[in-house]
Amino acid sequence: MNRLNQLFKNTSKPILSIYYTAGYPALESTLDIAEKLEQAGADFIEIGFPYSDPLADGPVIQNSSQKALENGMTLHVLFEQLKDLRKRVTIPVLLMGYVNPVLQFGVENFCKACAEAGVDGVIVPDLPMYEYEEMYKDYFIDNNLTNIFLVTPQTSEERIRKIDGLSNGFIYLLSSNSTTGKSTGISGDSETYFSRIQSMNLENPTMIGFGISDSTSFNKAAQYTRGAIVGSAFVKFLDTENALNQIPQFISEIRG
Template identity: 45%
Template structure:
């Protein structure tokens, strides 16, 4: 059992997960942001591994990736930064990246470093499910790491049930099939609400968090009506002020809850 399981065992609603890109806005921001979010009682932290071609991410996160890479962030440095503060961190940490990063680093070595650094789980949106099941599931179990899969409004019910069985920790409900941070005055329209209602009617014993399009208190509260909570990324990243980092984070989190 890792920290994600402990979180949902003790709290099953109004879960606030915040996503940010490692090494943004500055190379040494990662540790600071983790500590600030924890002190503000954020429930879960998702850290994006900067990548040159982040296919699932919109322009805001893409830009943060570019800045992070130009700052000099890489996986070796990220693992070292998190490991250095792991004894002080009580909130579960998830890494979000891409299969190529996982593969190039060396799969077993990657998962071993996750375990050593106190990371609880991974999101690899482009990792094929069958490849995970046949090649990696046992290694994830070996290191007690959660693998979190995404579903979208286009995912049929049979596949949703299947992903709910192999996801470990929670199921990520992407409200849209497009990229994150898509500009939309009403990100949760009829299609999204219908999708959320469909998921809520399906019975499977795993927590669910909604992401993509959550940008303020209204959309966060709505995600909590249909799932165990919500994940905020692009909007949070956009709010960061590198010259007033703590102040900007406190202001943003206060605006959510």
């Protein structure tokens, strides 16, 4: 049982995860932000590794990825930074990004590097489920990594059941089919979708992402799932003056 599994087992309050891009706003800010987020009360964090063509991301995260790449961030640089991760951070840490950099790095090497750094899980939205199951699953299992799958409002019940069977962490529910940061809040249609997932009584816990930006949307998400993930709103916040020292206030406002 890794840190992520322990968190969901031992925590009854709504779980808050924060996403940000490695190497943004500065190349060396990755661990400073992680440490501040833990101190401020985030339950787990998702560190994005930047990619030049982030199709699922809206302009805020696209911009952060572009700046991180310009700053010199790569997977090799990130793993070098993460050598000190567990000296500074105790909460679960996931890496999130696109499959192309992972394939270039080598999936087995990527999983080993995650384990060596103390990373608990990975979210690669464009990694096909059948490829994970047939080609890469053992690499994840051998390195005690959870692979997080995404579900959209259009995902069929059959596929959701399949995802539930392959999962060993949580299932990431997208609040809509739009890109990150495009919409905020949770619509009535989204609530119907969340209620449908809730009624399926899945084996794995669920978390909601996309559109979570304040205490209202966070608390609404927590009515249907174990909690929510804040991404674009936090990445945008990092561009403000003295952001690092204001992280406790940001977290407090999200929790309400």
